[in-house]
Amino acid sequence: MARILYLSYDGLTDPLGPSQVLAYLKGLAALGHQISLITFEKPERPATDRLAMTSECAAAGIDWHPLAYTKRPPVLSTLKDLTAMHRTADRLVRERGYDIVHCRSAIPALVGARLKRRRGLRFIFDMRGFWADERVEGGLWDLGKPLYRAMFGWFKKQESRLLRTADVVVVLTEAARDILRGNGSVPATVPIAVIPCCADLGAFPPITDQARADARAGLGIAGEATVPAYLGSIGTWYMLGEMLDCFAVLRTRDPDAVMLFVTRDDPAPILAAAAARGIPAEALRIRPASRAEVPQLLAAADFGLFFIRPTYSKQASSPVKLGELFAMNLPVLANGGVGDMDRILAQSGAGVAVERFDPAAYGAALDALAALRPDPARWRATLVKWFDLDRGIAAYDGIYRALAPATERNSDTSRGA
Known part of the structure; x- marks a missing residue:
């Protein structure tokens, strides 16, 4: 089985945290994968939610490292969070060692690509969506302002680099896969897996x-x-x-x-x-x-x-x-x-x-x-x-097994996994 470092800029106490992060990881941990998880938690979330997530992670054998999300000032707060995620992730890699870094969305993928380059981890870019385009179309980045125009250009370049660097790209829709294949963003040698947002x-x-x-x-x-x-x-x-x-x-x-x-x-x-x-x-x-x-x-x-x-x-x-x-x-x-x-x-x-x-x-x-x-x-x-959530878990399990070191795959085969 694989040793996974999972990075998410969303929190487990966010509305979709239990269903779209923890539900998958609990299933993958039950299959034998060793998982450490870094998330960013909003300070306004109820303390009872944090306690509930702590309990669920402990019961599932998931090693959870919640970090504090910062919202202001714009841009600088994201850079601050990115630095905190990188420091925590790098420390965990040095202390424990992992086979794979699984990055949920673009911000964590910046850390994941660096860990691949410096620490030799296999890198899953779980893209989720076209993040920079969402910021513009959602009205969060006004391209009429030089700062946001520069940020958009920089993130689009980073997105292109991440898609070329990843060992596997995961998207939520067949439409997204067709776009990425059609415009050549992902090399033909890099697999693209389609795993929709599943439900229990x-x-x-x-x-x-x-x-x-x-x-x-x-x-x-x-x-x-x-x-x-x-x-x-x-x-x-x-x-x-x-x-x-x-x-x-x-x-x-x-x-x-x-x-x-x-x-x-x-x-x-x-x-x-x-x-x-x-x-x-x-x-x-x-x-x-x-x-x-x-x-x-x-x-x-x-x-x-x-x-x-x-x-x-x-x-x-x-x-x-x-x-x-x-x-x-x-x-x-x-x-x-x-x-x-x-x-x-x-x-x-x-x-x-x-x-x-x-x-x-x-x-x-x-x-x-x-x-x-x-x-x-x-x-x-x-x-x-x-x-079906079980199908989603099985899809991620297949990716993990394919990327795990050969010694781990051989060990799984000898155990009849």
Whole structure:
């Protein structure tokens, strides 16, 4: 088995930390890989979250080294964090030795490439997305300002270097792989693995009639009302206004319709955006939830609703919520032009992609959604193919085994691994 140093600029106490970092690593540790983990934790996260993650890592045999994330001043704070990650990583390599450095996203990959060059580790660039392009398209870097224009140019050069330096590149979507192969960013000798954002399917069981009735009763929703649900943070990329516009069209058809937001975000911006569209607060349910509470609330829904800005960088994105909604047998109303969304919806028959962001297109999409007929076998097959956590763990396990030293692979073979 392999000795892994895993680097993440995201924290385990971030919303996606448990499902998109720790869940994979626990599975890989259970397969025998020795894993040390460096993350950056936000100071505002509850202390109870840190304690819970500490306990889970210890139980799984994962050696966790949380560092303090700094936010300000811009740019300098990132450089400070990068320096802290490099010092910690280099110390761990000297003290313990590793076979592979697995870097989640571009910032940690800068450290990983250096460890490959100086310490001889194999280097996995788990790209996640087109990071620098996301910063620009998300409005975080204004290319009209010389500093951000220079940063964008520098990071794009670094991204190119990382893609050429990596022993394996991991992306979230087939669309991203096709872009990288098509423009020659990744040498033909470097494998590109596609591993979408997977879901623990067992944690999101299909909705039963009783679960739906209980969830609606708890939320004060009439049993016959149509209920679309949005899951997760609103953030930079999700099109809150357009989602509410679509919901407004739904309310012309079903005045009793209620939109459920399962989110830890501040409700005020959601309520304000709804009010601007003439949607009363009583037509909304906005609830924060622990991970265990999420499926209990989603049981009230008839379908999932989310729109993501269809930009260049979002072709590399794999929305976690899509797999979680599918696991509960909830059809989805979304938009194309994002990751592999179009092909997933087409393969599954479990959702509809809105063609435009206007009332006529919303009405047509709602009609198409209403006309869908459940096909559990087809839905399940697509769900497992794209989003099964065990398949994701197996894919990473295969990469680790392929990169492990020959002595380790031979030892695994002799043990019947």
